[in-house]
Amino acid sequence: MNVLLLDDEPLEIEQLEYLLQCEFPSWNLFKASDASQAHFIHLNNEIDLAFLDINLPGKSGLEFGEELRQSNKDIEIIMVTACQDFSYAQQSIRIGVVDYLTKPVIESELLKILSKYKEHQYSHNYSTLIQCSLKAIHEKYAEKISLSDIANKVHANPTYLSRKFHEEVGLSFSEYLIQYRIHMAKRFLITTPKWTIADVAENSGFSSQNYFSTLFRKIEGVSPTEFREKERSK
Structure with missing residues (x-):
């Protein structure tokens, strides 16, 4: 599943990327900050799903969404915006937008919208x-x-x-398993602040806190504690 994330706000796109990676680790995510970058990505990749911010520098997300729809009638589009404007909703309906997310994106709302895509997370042309x-x-x-x-x-x-x-x-089975466990550990570090590092390690499937912390630092470049503190400060 190839997914395009189009937003000119780095923090917004980073949050969306993180939430999607945790829930759908096999999806390929392509990021763009304006329609020009997004157009280049679209030309070189077959995009299945697009998250488009409406207010962008230059061409708006709605305008780009209309271009996407004209070139690929099967693509699914989700608009992401802080604006509550009925005219935007009308335009979204006209270009066949499947859903609407308001900023800041709330995880529960995102997952509710994406529940129908669960069946795709394992496909990715796999047997x-x-x-x-x-x-x-x-x-x-x-x-x-x-x-x-x-x-x-x-x-x-x-x-x-x-x-x-x-x-x-x-990847080998063990490499993928470690990768997925680290994905889930990162999620737990952010969403369960009351858990100790030992709790996170155990609930992510690691045999010991020491092994988890060593592996986490090797992969992420920071310790689990440093990662948690960095995310809290955003």
Whole structure:
């Protein structure tokens, strides 16, 4: 699933990117700050879903959305705006916008709108075997799971699953599992401030706080505590 994020406010686009990555880690996200950048991305990638800010420098999100619709009738468009203007709503309906988000984006509202896309998060041109494997990982990441456990759940030979997983996903099973656990840990660090780092590590599927903290710093460049403090200060 290729998703375009068009917004001229860096913090807004960063927040949207973070929320989408946590919920849909297999989606490809493309970011643009104006219609010109977005047009270039669209020319070089087949975009399935677009989040478009209405008020942009130069061409508005609505104008760009109309161009998108003319070139790709199957693309789905969600408008993101701080404006409550009926004329914008009328224009949005005219170009076939599927939904509307107001700023600042609230996670629960975003996830409600995206609930219908859940079925797409495992597709990404993956085979049925890999789709089922990813779904199992996303459901059981907090548990002590192995490739053999997932292979057993999807009724596949572990060696065959390992090879297919790397071929299609581009990562080994263990690499993907770590990546997803770090995604969820980042989310927990922000959304559950009362949890200790040990709590975050345990609920993200890591065997120890020390291992989690070492791995987190290696991947993110900061410790879990530093990451949490940085996010709080935004």
